[in-house]
Amino acid sequence: MLSTAAHNGVTKKVTKPKSKSHSEHLMKRVSRACLHCRQRKSRCDLDSSGSPGTPPCQRCLRDHRDCVLGSSNRGGRRVRKPKSSSHDMDSSSSPAKVMQLAPNSTPAPAEPPRQFSRPYQPDHYGRSDPPTASTVNMDDDDSASTTDSAIGSVPRNPSDAWQCLTNVAKRGAEIANIEKAGDHYSESTRRVKLNGVQEGQPDSGIKAYRLVKNGSLTRENVSQLVARYANNFHPYLPLVPRKYFDPAALDSFASQEKHLLTAVLTIATKDLVDTPGYHEICSKYMHELISGIAAGADCDVEAVEALLLLAEWEPQGLRPKIEAVGRGEEDRAAWMHVGLALRSGYFLGLDRTSFRNDPGNDAQVDGRKRLAWTSCYISDRLISVRIGRAFWSRGPGPMTGLVSKDFPSLQPLTTAEEDYARIFQALLDLTQLYGNVHDVLYSGMRTSNQMMLMGDYVKYVDDFRNAIERWNRLWGTLNCSPHIKVTLQMSYEYLRLYTNAFAFQAAISQALTLKPKEDAHSQREHLRATFSSVASMQDARFIYASVDAAKSYLTILVNSVDPEKHLHFMPLRYYLYSIYAAVFLYKARSFGIMNAEEERGVRLLINDTTKKLHRASAGPDDIGSRYARLLELLWKPKSSSSSSDTQELLRKDDNVPAGALPNTRLPDQPYMQYSPMNDFSWLDLEAVGDYVSGYQIGNPNMLGMNTGTYQQHGPYPANSEAIWPVQNWQVDPNGNLLF
Structure with missing residues (x-):
């Protein structure tokens, strides 16, 4: 007689007469069950049809139901390649799709499907396909697997372990916020004015940017200054992603890259004699953002890029006093900005992008981080040579050998565009010579x-x-x-x-x-x-x-x-x-x-x-x-x-x-x-x-x-x-x- 303890349609333990040829087969955990048995969380007996492991099961046969075989969800977000079978998904299908057997006619379910209050949250570490009928119910092992995937690789130091726990906590907070927002969604959609604008809707994009929100600048002012920077300053240090020079991308530029946008505006206004107030306004906000970075505020690679740009041009509005005769004040300010950029880059792990050993990562994101970190190295070497101080950066790495193809954002899209990637490689090679001369002599x-x-x-x-x-x-x-x-x-x-x-x-x-x-x-x-x-x-x-x-x-x-x-x-x-x-x-x-x-x-x-x-x-x-x-x-x-x-x-x-x-x-x-x-x-x-x-x-x-x-x-x-x-x-x- 067969005795089992079933949970989620998975047979936990199987006992049967001691037949060696058949006992090895029965000792394996069976993770296949039809959708009806999974919904009831009962054992699915697929051996009643005479073909072991294939539908219909005994319960569906007794209830005169169409038996639809569900897929295995074991292993969290990991998708396994199905074995070839007449009832399996075709091998040419995408791995992200879920294996499902479709009957000729859709039966009316005996019970309504169970509704889950927790909304779907795309997994940063796995597939982002929305849930289907066969992926809603998951085994108990799935939650542990999902948590493991959220943590990522094995921590190498206490800071990495802290960062892993922070990522898990952030995901939990995001899910809680989504659930809270979902409860009030229906109420907020009902509060609509006659002109079709939602009541109490917060500003977003460029409207939420500090200098535009308080009326210091307008959207047109910001767009003109970004264009001025792109035409005159950007060619000498092409750190700003070219997509942000499109006026249509101004909203995303303001919402996602406030440090970088403020640095661009500060540099673009530093020589405007007719409107000196613009530079003062942008400099004050930039000074506030720099103080926040120095105080440990959360920032990303765009903050590092902003500091490097400021170090190359050093706007006067960031200095409390301007002497009538130059005395090297710009070098001192550049030294501090480059140092802060390097410390932030190390904390963000930008130095790890110097090594091309993770093909699974986003090439565009890694390319931007690699460019920012290499620019940190160049700025550090050149400012140290100018003022005669020791280097702060260890550099991209002795075995890296970065070349122009390692900087995809600088490569020309058309033959008429400037090949900034090769120009950057030439400057990088020359900077290495600067560093060697300084180190030896x-x-x-x-x-x-x-x-x-x-x-x-x-x-x-x-x-x-x-x-x-x-x-x-x-x-x-x-x-x-x-x-x-x-x-x-x-x-x-x-x-x-x-x-x-x-x-x-x-x-x-x-x-x-x-x-x-x-x-x-x-x-x-x-x-x-x-x-x-x-x-x-x-x-x-x-x-x-x-x-x-x-x-x-x-x-x-x-x-x-x-x-x-x-x-x-x-x-x-x-x-x-x-x-x-x-x-x-x-x-x-x-x-x-x-x-x-x-x-x-x-x-x-x-x-x-x-x-x-x-x-x-x-x-x-x-x-x-x-x-x-x-x-x-x-x-x-x-x-x-x-x-x-x-x-x-x-x-x-x-x-x-x-x-x-x-x-x-x-x-x-x-x-x-x-x-x-x-x-x-x-x-x-x-x-x-x-x-x-x-x-x-x-x-x-x-x-x-x-x-x-x-x-x-x-x-x-x-x-x-x-x-x-x-x-x-x-x-x-x-x-x-x-x-």
């Missing part, structure tokens, strides 16, 4: 000094020079728009300068070791004598290459970049590279390595550079005008170095239009006006600002000189107090090289 004060004095730097500089030239041969002929290609050329020239300038500093350090105990005047004369014949020096090729790279960068800026159409919209690093190059030439000239004719050419080049910077500025407070004033003060001739002239250049004159500052003729000056012992680095713009403003710079160990003696030899303004280092002037306490 500029890794730290002690390491750099030892390398300079021992001469180990020569082989590294030569290797880096060869690698840089290989990059130029590979990517220098890249087919792209001229205003995009010129940014790659400028980055290439600055990397040449950054690499070869280290050897210039090494030559200075080696020369100073020969007279370590002399006073400042003797050291100055010794350095002039040493560099008076650069061709005879061991590092002559590096010194010449560094000066050539600085002049080449400024030449590209002056001759190949339109100040109003292109330079005005370029990321700030291209402005600052020009300032670094100009300061480097000032330092190099003070050593007397230029003859009179070359010096006149350099002075004219600096003069043209300041004109370009003024023309590229939207006003006197813009980045171009502020740093043009810095160069004007630095390269100012001795005859105009009085305190009144200095204060005149430092004063902000709102009535003077951009580019209308007087074109002062720069006369030839004797070498002795400039001292190679000026204690500021060409990589430290804050110290350069102190230098031209007449502030005291240096450290407490420096020995002061009287003002009268100093004015004969130094380029400080007449009202400044001279201070000269006595020993170890080639590095400062912070570890910055002082060349």
Whole structure:
């Protein structure tokens, strides 16, 4: 006799006479039952027809019902491939469909189907097909399987475990909200006005965006600013998904990407002179969102992208004070924004997208995250190189080898579009060289000094020079728009300068070791004598290459970049590279390595550079005008170095239009006006600002000189107090090289 304990149409235990051939078959759990027996939660005997395991069952045969065989739901959302049978689903059907045997005629059910109050919730981890008659009733094992699938993979650390539990809790909260909303749905649909608008319906899309909801901006304003950003700023850093540049997608942009949209609006309004209130409004909201991210507010990849965009352009509205002369404040702000983006990216797990080992994930989502994380790496390397600080990011990974095809959102859809994927790959390869140069040559004060004095730097500089030239041969002929290609050329020239300038500093350090105990005047004369014949020096090729790279960068800026159409919209690093190059030439000239004719050419080049910077500025407070004033003060001739002239250049004159500052003729000056012992680095713009403003710079160990003696030899303004280092002037306490 057969005894069973049935539940949900599944036979739990089977006992029968001990027949070995048949006992193995009966020990297996049977999960097949007809729909009628499943509804009654009773045992379904499919052996009554003479064909074991096939309908009709004994109950349907007795009640004269059509016996419809249901499918197995064991295993939660996992769909198994059915075995081939005359009653099974055809093998060509989709796996997401449910196996069901359809009779010739539809019988009237004896009992109404059971209604479930819990609505259907699509599973994020499995199929999203709506439930059917054969999938409503599930075994007890299904709930456990669904929970396991919601948790996902095995947690690797406490943070992963916490995130898994959070996902399960969120799903439960969402289901509860849907049930609550379903109870009141019928009531809300009845509250309809005569014009057809639901009463009390909340705003959504762009209407719910803060700046539109409070009346600061209109939908048309936002759409115009997004279009302005897409045309002028986006080509230099294409992080914003291109779908959001469609006006029809403005609602989804505002509802799903508020951090990114606010960053776009803040950057797009930063140079609007006619409507300055827009930039103030957008900056305040952006500042609030950044504060929320820093405080641990929930955010996604779009917040990381927003921070990276701000770091590249650094709108003035985000800073509490704007100096009349640039002093590197933008670098400091960019350093903080990139750091916050990296921390957020690590927390969101963006670094895991660097490895292409999960083909089951959404390629579009992974592509966007990979692009954002790679941009974090690029921004981190470039800002660290500019300010001389250590890296924060570990990078995409040594075995990744990211190429253009890894960034699908940047690939052109038509032949007429820009191939941003290849441009991005070129910048990524160049950034890797930047990082290697910084890690090896500029890794730290002690390491750099030892390398300079021992001469180990020569082989590294030569290797880096060869690698840089290989990059130029590979990517220098890249087919792209001229205003995009010129940014790659400028980055290439600055990397040449950054690499070869280290050897210039090494030559200075080696020369100073020969007279370590002399006073400042003797050291100055010794350095002039040493560099008076650069061709005879061991590092002559590096010194010449560094000066050539600085002049080449400024030449590209002056001759190949339109100040109003292109330079005005370029990321700030291209402005600052020009300032670094100009300061480097000032330092190099003070050593007397230029003859009179070359010096006149350099002075004219600096003069043209300041004109370009003024023309590229939207006003006197813009980045171009502020740093043009810095160069004007630095390269100012001795005859105009009085305190009144200095204060005149430092004063902000709102009535003077951009580019209308007087074109002062720069006369030839004797070498002795400039001292190679000026204690500021060409990589430290804050110290350069102190230098031209007449502030005291240096450290407490420096020995002061009287003002009268100093004015004969130094380029400080007449009202400044001279201070000269006595020993170890080639590095400062912070570890910055002082060349």
